[in-house]
Each structure stands twice: as C-alpha cells, then as structure tokens.
Amino acid sequence: MAIPAPDESAFTAARGRLDALVKPLGALGRLEDLAAWLSAAHGEVPPRPLDDVRVVVFAGDHGVTGAGPGVSAYPREVTAAMVRVFLAGKSGVNVLARQVGARVRVVDIAVDDDLDGVPEQVRAHKIRRGSGAIDVTDALEPGEAERAFEAGRAVADEEIDAGADLLIPGDMGIGNTTIAAALVAASLGLPAGEVVGTGTGVDEAGRARKVSVVSAALARAGSRTSQPFALLTALGSACAAATAGFLVQGAARGVPVLLDGVFSGAAALVARDIAPDAVRWWLAGHRSTEPSQHFALKALGLDPILDLGLRLGEGSGAVQAVTTLRAARAVIADMGLLADAV
Structure with missing residues (x-):
C-alpha cells in the first residue's frame, strides 16, 4: 500500500x-x-489550522469477557449501552471533544447486540456480533480481519472526504485492554505478565486472571501471529482490525492521526506491519496507564504529548492533546x- x-x-x-x-x-x-x-x-x-477534528469510536464486544470473573470490572452489556451514550452526547469523549470543537462518531463494528433504534449509519460497517474468546478459539473467522480492515479504511475515507484535518481513533468494548495486551505481546514477543494491566480497575486477582487468559491465547495462537491479518484473526477483534485500517488510510491520504490509548496503540503496531511507512503520519496523544501501551509506543518510536494518568479510552485522552497541537x-x-x- x-x-x-x-x-x-x-x-x-x-x-x-x-x-x-x-x-x-x-x-x-x-x-x-x-x-x-x-x-x-x-x-x-x-x-x-486544525479546524476539523474527527473522533471515530469503533465499538465491539470481545469474547474474553466470558472467560470467568475478573477479566473486566464491567459486564459486556455495557458496550451496547455506551453506544447509546455516545449518540446522546453524554460520554467522556463527547464532553471532552466539545471543549476543542471536535466531532465524535461511533461505528458499530462488532457489538453483540442488534442496537434497535440506533441510526442505520452507525451499523453500516458491522462485521459480526462479538468475537471469539481468544484463550480457547480464534477471535474472528477467516476473512473477517481483512473485511474489518477495509471497513476502517472506508470510515477514514468518509471522514477525510467530509473535511477532516485530524483523525482520532477511539474504542469502546468491554475486554478491550485484554485484547490489546495479547496483540502487543504477540507483536513484540513479550510475556503476558509484562503487558497486562488493570484495565477498567480490576484488583490483583483480576489482573492475574487476565494474565492467564492472555498466556493461554498466546500459546494457542502459536506461530500464526507472525502475519498481521493472521494475528488479528487469532488474537484481535473486528474493532482492532478496523482501527488498523483507519490508521493506515489516514496515512495513505496524508492526514495526521492522533493515537489515543492502549487499544489504538496495539492496533497501530499491527497497522505498521501492514504499512510500515504509515507511522510517519501518527502522533501519540497521551500515555495510558496500561503497560502494553508503553511497549507499543516505544516500538513505534512515538513520544506521548500528554501524561495525565488516564485509562478511559474512547479517544478521550487524545482529544485533550488537540489544544497542544493548536498551540x-x-x-x-x-x-x-x-x-x-x-
């Protein structure tokens, strides 16, 4: 590309x-x-001027939330509920984006819900409902990672064609920090214990459970993770693949991309393997509290603009760096x- x-x-x-x-x-x-x-x-x-800033929140559920207690502090039903919160303009990223005049769009890539009553354009790029539990099965079916990647590219094109000066990838999906940790560990050859954090705020027992899940996932996937789409299929999600496509297409169109937290950092590692030169168009908006993001940014050669101790996701950290870019x-x-x- x-x-x-x-x-x-x-x-x-x-x-x-x-x-x-x-x-x-x-x-x-x-x-x-x-x-x-x-x-x-x-x-x-x-x-x-960076007048037209656009945040796209890729939403989807992850099968690891069914891997026993402690993987997340919240049930997976929160993902669908949060889609409606985004649409109502009441989420953290909605509030913070308004401070800098940024637009927020939510895209249902793999929410495990029909989302009745939600505008059709939110669901126009949906790939599937949820993903497989990566400790016991692949996250995606063959070909779905490629389809989700192309969906992310299409969304980037839509935003750029509408006038975007700056793109920000956001994420919403209970269990996404576990997925991010698995992608970073596999990409960089790191053990699960070094990349897994507390995510939504689980206790030490919950973190240990996450380490166990990621370790099992890495062992199950084996050498297949050396190829980016195989990695996304085995250990990622439709959201991660779509985010990777979004990042690559922003670069292909020559539009700067401001990465958010741990999930976009993990997707960026995979995106770099697909299109190595794309990283020259990315900045890191902020430093997450998740250790896997630290490893990802180091590997990408990106230094975060802000370090506010945030772990919300959604694109909420990156939008706060817009003011610094404008300055x-x-x-x-x-x-x-x-x-x-x-």
Whole structure:
C-alpha cells in the first residue's frame, strides 16, 4: 500500500523559522517539534489550522469477557449501552471533544447486540456480533480481519472526504485492554505478565486472571501471529482490525492521526506491519496507564504529548492533546521574528 512521505523541505523550513522566532533557540521545546511535524504533514509553513477534528469510536464486544470473573470490572452489556451514550452526547469523549470543537462518531463494528433504534449509519460497517474468546478459539473467522480492515479504511475515507484535518481513533468494548495486551505481546514477543494491566480497575486477582487468559491465547495462537491479518484473526477483534485500517488510510491520504490509548496503540503496531511507512503520519496523544501501551509506543518510536494518568479510552485522552497541537501551530504562525525585534 502506497504511503506518501511527509514533506522534508517543509520540515526543514519550519525548523529554520522556529529558530528565527523571537525567543532563545529551542526554548519552546516539544511545541517546536510538533510545529515542524505538522508543517511536514501539511507540506507548508506555517501548517494549516486544525479546524476539523474527527473522533471515530469503533465499538465491539470481545469474547474474553466470558472467560470467568475478573477479566473486566464491567459486564459486556455495557458496550451496547455506551453506544447509546455516545449518540446522546453524554460520554467522556463527547464532553471532552466539545471543549476543542471536535466531532465524535461511533461505528458499530462488532457489538453483540442488534442496537434497535440506533441510526442505520452507525451499523453500516458491522462485521459480526462479538468475537471469539481468544484463550480457547480464534477471535474472528477467516476473512473477517481483512473485511474489518477495509471497513476502517472506508470510515477514514468518509471522514477525510467530509473535511477532516485530524483523525482520532477511539474504542469502546468491554475486554478491550485484554485484547490489546495479547496483540502487543504477540507483536513484540513479550510475556503476558509484562503487558497486562488493570484495565477498567480490576484488583490483583483480576489482573492475574487476565494474565492467564492472555498466556493461554498466546500459546494457542502459536506461530500464526507472525502475519498481521493472521494475528488479528487469532488474537484481535473486528474493532482492532478496523482501527488498523483507519490508521493506515489516514496515512495513505496524508492526514495526521492522533493515537489515543492502549487499544489504538496495539492496533497501530499491527497497522505498521501492514504499512510500515504509515507511522510517519501518527502522533501519540497521551500515555495510558496500561503497560502494553508503553511497549507499543516505544516500538513505534512515538513520544506521548500528554501524561495525565488516564485509562478511559474512547479517544478521550487524545482529544485533550488537540489544544497542544493548536498551540504548536500558533507558535510558528503568529510569533514574531527575532530579526524584526532588534
């Protein structure tokens, strides 16, 4: 898959302008790095305003929630209920997105519910109801990972064609931190005990149960995880595959993508294996409390913009980094030059 390269000449020009601003060299730290990155992504200095920010929450259920008590602090029925909360504009990401003027869209990829009464466009890309319990069976049937990946690409196209300047992948699915841990462990060759966290807030017994589930899943999948779509089929979910497609297509269209937490980080690892150059179009919005995200971001070479101790998901952490990106753009666009001040 062809991925365009960010504009190196714009990056160099941005660095030159930043050094010439009315301030000591490098005094604005990470804001300068982000300003140069955005300039390269947009191919111009200063970069264009980030006026149209779009969050897409991929929703789906995961079979690991039936793997006994303690895998999640909440029952899987919460996933369907949360779809309605998103549509009502009452979720955490809805509230936080409004603060920066971002739009939130929810997409039912694999919710284990008919979602009666929910607008048809929410269900237009649905692949299946739920996924298999990865400790005992594959998450997806043959071909479903590829279909979900293409669905994610189609959603990215829809948002970009509607004017998106910045894409943010969100996630909703009880059990998703267990899935993310399995994907990261398999991708990076790590033991379950190093990548599993507390997710929604399970106690130590719950975390031990999650470690057991991920260990069993890794042993069952074996060497099949060396190929990205086989990995998604064995240990992922339709949501993870759709998120990977969304990330890749954003890069293919030359639109910056701001990763959220642990789930989008795990999907990004798989997406990188499908389209290695896509990572040049991604930023990490924030650092999750989940250890698997730390490993994923290190492997991707991404440094989180914010670290607020968040573990909500939904895209809620990434939307708070939008203000920082806009500040970086304002610095290079609006600050005066030192040469004009002396």
